[in-house]
Amino acid sequence: MSKKRTGVFVCHCGTNIAATVDVAKVAKEMAGEDTVAFTKEYVYMCSEPGQESVVQAIKDNKLDSVVVTCCSPNLHEKTFRDNATRAGINNFTCEIANIREQCSWVHNDKAKGTEKAIKISRSVVRRVNRNQPLDAIAVNVTRRAMVIGGGVAGIQAALDIANAGVEVVLVEKQATIGGRMLQLSETFPTLDCSQCVLSPKMVEVKRHPKIKLMTYSEVQELTGSVGNFQVKALKKPTFVDPDKCKLCDECTAVCPVVVPNEYELNLTARRAIYIPYAQAIPASFTLDESVCLGLNPIVCGKCKDVCEADAINYDMRPETVTEDVGAIVVATGFDLYGQENMGELGGGKIEDVLDGLQFERLCSASGATKGHILRPSDHTEPKNVVFIQCVGSRDPAKHCAYCSKICCMYTAKHAQLYKHHVPDGRAYVFYIDIRSGGKGYEEFVQRTMEDNDTLYLRGRVSRLYRHNGKVRVLGTDTLSGQNVEIDADMVVLALAMVPSKGTTEIAKVLKIGRDKDGFLAEAHPKLKPVESVTAGIYLAGAAQAPKDIPETVAQAGAAAAKVIALLSQATLSRPPLIARVRRSHCTGCGMCVDACPFIAIRLENGKAVVNEALCEGCGSCSATCLRAAIDVKNVTQLQIYEMIEACLAV
Amino acid sequence: MINVQDIRDTARDLLAKGEVRAVIGYRRGSRGMLAEPAFITSPEQADELVWDPTCFHNLSLYLVHDRKFLDHIRKNPGAPVAIIAKGCDARSIVVLLQEHYFKREDVYIIGVSCEGTGVLDERKLAPHLNGAQASNAAFDGDDFVFTTAEGEKRLQAREVMADRCLECRIPFPKEHNAVFGEDKAGRQMEAPFAALTRFEEQGSGERWDFWSHHFDRCIRCFACRSVCPMCYCDECVVDSITFPVTTETTAEDKANRVRWIERSAVRSENITYLMTRAMHLAGRCTDCGECERACPVNVPIRLLNNKMEREAREQFGFEPGASIGGPSLVASFLDSDPGDFIR
Structure with missing residues (x-):
């Protein structure tokens, strides 16, 4: 040399x-x-x-x-x-x-x-x-994309990618797309109807020739790498043929099984066979296998008997589908921090203490109360409603350390909606600070306070309990320095946003990183906010961090642009810094095969062989091999040895 | 209680029917009472086989030798090799199978349970015999019986057993084709890792002095490596003179040879050697104790390997050699693995 x-x-x-x-x-x-x-x-x-x-x-x-x-x-x-x-x-x-x-x-x-x-x-x-x-190694690119999660982020990303002429597979775990946004009544700061703005996009997804919609499906396994992923998804059986179903609703009338309706946040009940919303896409009923009496005509079979369209088929089975895609957008959304975690606020056991999403359903024209605000315990109109902000947020000692960002705004919206429905009612808001950064946001909060006569109290609530048919709220107003006691007809908690359960699961399946709070980690906090740490996998929406609808839509568009740019290349060049086997040293023990997170190594005739198209050069194999029989190019054992030597100034 | 005749009959039968091409077992050695490894290839030799408290060798080493040194001269591997294996030895074979060193059908495991006892630690015996030489050793219930010039000497097995046998959790070879003796799991006479626990009760200063003493005395003769069935690498990464040059060795391989430690047997290099060996045995060492027995200067190597074994057990619930298809310690990852140390 x-x-x-x-x-x-x-x-x-x-x-x-x-x-x-x-x-x-x-x-x-x-x-x-x-x-x-x-x-x-x-x-x-x-x-x-x-x-x-x-x-x-x-x-x-x-x-x-x-x-x-x-x-x-x-x-x-x-x-x-x-x-x-x-x-x-x-x-x-x-x-x-x-x-x-x-x-x-x-x-x-x-x-x-x-x-x-x-x-x-x-x-x-x-x-x-x-x-x-x-x-550099050149690899061909599969010009298809997958979007995981069919909320507003996933819908937007799928439409943007499909409109660029790239085929998209949109995978949604639930029976309908729409996600959280479909549950909302009206949206801040314009108070336009959430369903009205979202449902045209849902219909567009359904009709788009470039979008393959897979609802009631879950991603189970990912192999391959940027440009050439293979995604295995499980399509759960709905037991209803969407092409035949006429939405006549006869089946729900005869179904004997009544369970809480998760789409209405358990405020109402549904049957084992159900449709989440009237606007559901795909517009079809779903038979919930977990509660149905057994998919057995001898046990029940009422729905099948009554279905004139013959859409119900008890013999449907789960189906595993493998999709080849070049890029993936993860938009798996958020859940609310459970009320059961808030012991000091009743832990979810006090009647008429609702979370924000439940209140959305009460306000929604399509909700259980047809848009009339009635408290759940006795279906009367609540005259005193207390809204509490930062429940579970900004509390590093006991709950989530971060600010959930949207609660100030949606609480202001809730107070306004309440006042519009119940003009003679009284709305109180407990807050720590008001964070209303955003176009038209501060003005919206001011309108809540001034035009809608909502009493904002700066302070925390220490306790809630049932008292004389009402909910007694004990809190503090730190501006006047006085304790406050309110007998409320209803209390609404602005619970923290946490990554959805599906987000936790998908991060494991896709092997993409999460941050300390469990949200999906972006590759760089400023310069790569929509990229995950794995090349070819992009992030959109509240799965990455708490954010509102405009931000979610913007991020989804950005992720789509990244996907389109990636897939517009004929070939991708991969860095050649990949593992190389020293065949004379390899004993074929297979530890590197197990250690490789990219499934890039296999044993062939008793020796390890590296698949150059899959190897990411992470070095896990090299660290595992007892015989130093596998090295990453340009990061060889000898190079590492000499670097250590240099650092120790030997 | 195992009747040695049963073992001999099995070996004879296997060889006579041609089901195995050899039986690796123990026979009476040339020095005193001690057994030595035996390689039996004809049915007539089967009566040479013995089973007594001096059968401490982990014979799976010779399965490694068989593949490593003899594979190339055998055109057709043909029938498997039969091997007599105690609980720990059988677990070594399982680790080798896990690492694809040979195939399950290449080996016929004749398991022998250590039942209520284990094997002898020669160093513990000497004080009991007052300088006399024993010519024979035998199992008898919970005792070992030694034959000396002055007649029979009966000792409680636990007084002269190897430490590892006192602490042994699994004295029965679960993986076997044939097995002799009862499964007396849970018969351990000392808590697992008792010797290690006693050692770790000392302060760090005392422990450092202890190890400094031993690391100074190690002569790096590599007896521990030679006797270990897990040390089957062609190149020992901490011994650069073992670098193998084969037809597949490239110029780049030669150029990239690393000499992690110097050849002189001094403390710093000895520490690196023994520590690296312990790390490389993590999740693979089945505590057969051969390294410590073979050491000519009595370095307590078991303590190092035991430490790794206990960490793996406590942190990851890992038992080396538990199942052939099971995960290996260092190459497997579970979401439930402790990760508090990653920040």
């Missing part, structure tokens, strides 16, 4: 690095390395003149490898590798030494920071000594 000619480019990053690291000294030390032929320091290496100087230096000094000591490779590895290509050398001979996130930002002492920056830089210089020039 002839000696390398490495160029080291030390970036100041303004003062981000230079304030804690003596960059001149780092450059000087690197110049002393055997293989370093050129060094340079510059205030912003990623600026246009900075990049040009890298290209020029490579050409002028006949450099064959490059080390840029700057920020995380997440940010500028691509930038500088592209520069290497522009200068006519192999881009995989360019490596980043991270002396910002891993050094200057986390240290104060300049002398020690400089010492560490030198060690980091030296270790990377030693690493590139053994870097091989590599060529």
